[in-house]
Amino acid sequence: MDTVFLILIAAAASAILFYSAGQYGKNLVYQADRLFLDYYARQIVRVLTTASIQPPGCQPDYFLAYLKEMAYRGELSTEEVQKNLEKIIGKAMKPLKGAYDYAVVFSLENENYMFIWYRKAGNIAQKSRRCKLNDTLYEKWVSNLKGQVYSYSVPLNVKVHRGGTDVYILMTLRVFIWPAGLNKPPC
């Protein structure tokens, strides 16, 4: 019986070692992969704030300058902005496009202009949509995001026309990336 116990103890010790090593390895590799996607979200923001676009019939201009102009005109939630944004983010997201969905949100003065590219669960085709949300709906959508979500944001200074004068206010540009099919638009 002593020998039986010896074998049992050895087998249990081996199993504990196997499991511990496996879990340690899996967790570390998972954390390392998350770093990449965090960095990717940060790069998307960098790209959005430095890339050029060329609207039809116009000279190339910075997308950020164009965005600020549209914010001044109150035309952020338009198809034109969506198309120009798509030209940039479509290229930037090319390596991840098959596996991840994403959204870009411009937030200013309690209004949130969302542009989202998403899939329904189990579908391959990606759809796009734009929404204008108040803070309550936007924060509710953010708090209900499923899966591992990677996000990065930057503050921007934009000029708007209020009460007969031009004033500068804060606009936040935020990018979200999440595994495909897990989240849908709030509108």
Place this chain on the structure above:
Amino acid sequence: MRGYSALEDVPMIVPIAVALILFFSSLSWAIKTVSETNQKVDSALTVLTVADAFAQWGVLTKDTFKQSCDAIASKTKDFGFLVFVADPDKVPGGNIIKNSWLSNSKLQDCSYLNDRDNCCSNTNEAPKSKTPLYIRFFPVVYQNSNGVNDVNIMVVVVWPKG
């Protein structure tokens, strides 16, 4: 009366040997797994360090690309790397990892790429055929010859030396 057990006829050395074999084989497996994991994590950190050396400019130009290449190549000792900037249409989509897109034999230096101005490598030695490659893609803005800031994809490949 005490019953008979077949185990009584087994020499003591057999179960002790089995136990020792089980224990040491699992220990060596665990050490090997941890070592491989450490290498993966170190590679991941190296990929990010190399990528950031180029991405930190915000907008890459031919000159800033070269400056970053010279700076990071001298700092990366334990890993070989190759970095180049590609048109997004020429980059495989659908997965962040595409190990089949590049093969070890092509990574001797940047000479196989048509646009060597946008390629940086810190070694002239190709990785051995069984060396694992860590490939990551990052979006960057690269200023073209017309002064327009185009969206490109920076491809970073890292492999352990030795």
